[in-house]
Amino acid sequence: MKISKGKSVSIEYAMSFDGGEPVETSSDSEPLSYIHGQDEILDGLEDALEGLEAGAEITVVLTPEKAFGPVDPDAVVDVDVSVLPEDARQPGAVVETQDDEGETMAGEVSGISEGMATIDFNHPLAGKTLQFDIKVLSVAEAGEDA
Numbered sequence: 001m002k003i004s005k006g007k008s009v010s011i012e013y014a015m016s017f018d019g020g021e022p023v024e025t026s027s028d029s030e031p032l033s034y035i036h037g038q039d040e041i042l043d044g045l046e047d048a049l050e051g052l053e054a055g056a057e058i059t060v061v062l063t064p065e066k067a068f069g070p071v072d073p074d075a076v077v078d079v080d081v082s083v084l085p086e087d088a089r090q091p092g093a094v095v096e097t098q099d100d101e102g103e104t105m106a107g108e109v110s111g112i113s114e115g116m117a118t119i120d121f122n123h124p125l126a127g128k129t130l131q132f133d134i135k136v137l138s139v140a141e142a143g144e145d146a
Helices: 043-049
Strands: 005-015 022-025 032-035 057-062 078-082 093-097 104-113 115-122 130-141
Touching: 043 057, 043 130
Parallel strands: none
Antiparallel strands: 005 022, 005 032, 005 130, 057 130, 078 115, 093 104, 104 115
16 A cells, blocks of 8 residues: 555654754654645655655655755844743753743754844754655555554
8 A cells, every 4th residue: 555645654763954864863752744735744844755655765865945945034132131031041941931822932042142032933843954765664555553
């Protein structure tokens, strides 16, 4: 059975930056299972997996545009450090706020200078080219054991 929209798919993967050492693998947990075509994984991965069968192995390289997007300079803001909780007043701290639609957004404090904190709300993987080494473990009708 081939991977196509609505199929239940299970894969093993290793993700790296530009083919370096893996920074995330499914061997750290369970294989990744998803329903193909339901926007559960990156579009670029779905496109590359389309039509493959169980046992297939593939390397997929996704540019930032196909993965988590380019770095958006408008997503980096400076705020008065006094508006941050005491424990978030240091580089590397993660802070949460709400956007105009009430959605929670997380940002990382990237610097503190002269009473101002720089917070980066870009996805941590924005701007990065990602390589995925993937093995398709199973393909089944959704609802069946994959």
